[in-house]
Amino acid sequence: MSLKQIAFAVLTLACATVQAATLSPIEQRIVADVKAHNEQGLQLLERAVNINSGTMNHAGVRAVGALFRDQFEQLGFQTRWAEMPASVQRAGHLIATREGKQGKRLLLIGHLDTVFEKDSPVALWQRNGDRVRGQGVTDMKGGDVILIQALHALKRAGALDNTRISIIFTGDEENAGNPVEVSRADMLALAKHSDLALAFENTARNKQGGDTGTVGRRASSDWEVTVQGKQGHSSGVFSERAGYGAIYEAARILDGFRQQVIEPDLTFNPGLIAGGTGVSVEGSRAQVAGKNNIISPNASVKGDLRYLNYEQRDRAHAKMRAIVAASLPGTSASIEFHEHYPPMAPTAGNLALLKIYSQTSADAGLGEIPAFPPGERGAGDIQFVAPMLDSLDGLGATGSGTHSPDEELEISSIERATIRTALLLYRLTR
Template identity: 25%
Template structure:
């Protein structure tokens, strides 16, 4: 670890340069052209700084993804980082890359381009220290996490099935930089109600309002939220009706479900699929499914956190904490297939908010933490020394 930390400190200015570069390449989830351009940059950057093999995974509708591989051996460690952001193109003009004291701000700097760059430089530090690992490291940069992984899910899950451990470079939790050892799973549903239309002034008694039925369903659904167990049901969007003087024939609700365990998500799913109309004169159609399973705090995940905590305390003088969150990430997709530790990215605040920023003083520390975890779980085969390694590569 001492050699790796020395390399990280040596490369700090270069790491900052690449951080600025990637933040100033805007990469809104819906802009395929810019995402594809950044994918090429990531591929070139990985080859330039680390070596190994890179592959552009071409996608027709969404941004391309990048798969990078470094090292060799039996088994693999998977590192995940998305490079799309929620910020529309042009945000950089009003929210430029800026350094104010210890705060570095800009669109996507915290979620999650800071973590991405830290991950690249963690591998570079291992390489520059002349350390050969016993397992290969696969890094997957995906372009559509912010919109639910419509095209990257398959590739993420395939890599997870082949991996011994997964590290996700999403931001740490709160200003403490807590690692995420649990994430709720997510379900996405749609409720369609059909009533009987009629004139609200002439024949109101002949109509049955779909909006009225939907309203009663929403009240019941929200009543199923249980903060003690962590299960939440939220109707976040509704639509319906055709005119103010018409008893509504149609009404629709879009529903978000969160749960801490697979068992609980499946329970809620079955409950939703079995819903019946409150007013028997209406018709109700439910559609949707579990979008991503939870990242549960299993024994393997707890062991990974304890390892991270030991590395942080012994080598970095940092007392690491763990957190759980209701938000989803790439880690939810890998958790069913391989032990996953999330939140290893930047320390800061303001994901998806105007005050988005990371703390410059924590970059080296987080980079070193990831490097330590990689070496621990990939295994150190040999240490050649910096000069020997550079000579070998040349």
């Protein structure tokens, strides 16, 4: 053995000794158990991914739910399937609970559905060395399996008894059923009897390529601007008699938004615009008619608004309303706002929870976990309970290409995240 090899071996032994010193004996057994059963976790993930569970494929969502329900029952949880009313048009949710008197009351959140509907041409499961491509492999069946495997490790270590854990795997995270007051009622009910919420959406990578934790996510909401003008001959446009028409007024409003409402972590995107002599907008589709020589009497703009906290939302709403109200001559306009996902603000409680998670990861020799910039993550289920509980998201698998045909999982992230999760759950439930 060369001097370099000897030095490397000594360094490796020293690192292992430091790690062992920061983990208790039972925590060391939990880590060893996760590693010993990692292949079983990958097999469970393959079974789940090989079931198409696009949000509107209700049979597929229920089938994945049944697969995971069996796992929770093996772990000693009480399980039930929460059906949705027919009017909501969603498959429902898997709920698993266990009662105890020890440690924090935890609410753990995952989802069963994917963005890939039944007719998707994307392959279900394709393993290529240390990576896997497939429908929902990272978002978020990988995260579901990480949670399940962590619980199995705790059970085998005798650390699951007397814990207070509630789990909900929703069937419609990618396209929440309306009204959300109904589709998220079960989640909110569980939150009322919990102290902390953890969600297992995919782990976001920072610019340095390391794993992160999610302490904040922006709200998702909609807005719609409706504009009226005076229909007339185009030769009179800009005159006091004819005014500017609805399309010019819509353009003024949008440019006003662009110039006056911008601030960090706030976005507002006009996704649909229609204007002319006849405008009909239904959902995400519009029908319109018009002529070059007619001043447009109608225009409609629909867009989304994403914000990090309610103070930011209120500032944006006030500025947007003021811009809409300053109408060009011969026009009038109004704006309406519709809320969907509430914000998960990066609170002190969320940051404190991340600190515990980061220390757990460091103690296991997996490095510290920084916060991912909250303004860079989209909406997720945890946002419905974040206003009620200290919360942390992004505890799931690491990969790339989510919501695309290139969705891919880094296989090694399953073991890494399962170790972190098992140790975190152990420490929170002592």
